[in-house]
Amino acid sequence: MKQGIHPEYHPVVFMDSQTGYKFLSGSTKTSQETVEWEDGNTYPLIRVEITSDSHPFYTGRQKFTQADGRIDRFNKKYGIKDENAAE
Template sequence: MKKDIHPDYHKVVFQDSSTGYKFISGSTATSEETIKWEDGNDYPLIRVEISSDSHPFYTGKQKFTQADGAVDRFNKKYGLSN
């Protein structure tokens, strides 16, 4: 393997923005934001939009919390009612 051409591989905490679920994994991603993990060490924190905790494929159900609000706003804006 050539030296000094590979990115630094380290532990990173990923946090699902919608559910707050956190998990630690190895990654080359980095962040200025850090978080203290259960082992007492600080790790870079990467916020993700979706994870296995919130993805419909893994949860078996769809969450429409944002979509419902968008539909209501659309109906309110254009005067449509049920």
């Protein structure tokens, strides 16, 4: 490994903006905002949009916005009726 080309890792607190969930991890990111952690030390705070606490894959709360497929949406948009569909 070459010396002097890799960034320095340091402890950082990441906070989920949606849920407020916080976790301490090593990172190369820095921030002007700080937070006091459970161990009494102060660490930089990085706000993130989504974490395992709010991501639908991990929480099991997935949103299904589209019930029909692309072909059905196309046919509905352009007024094409399916002659084989049961009425």
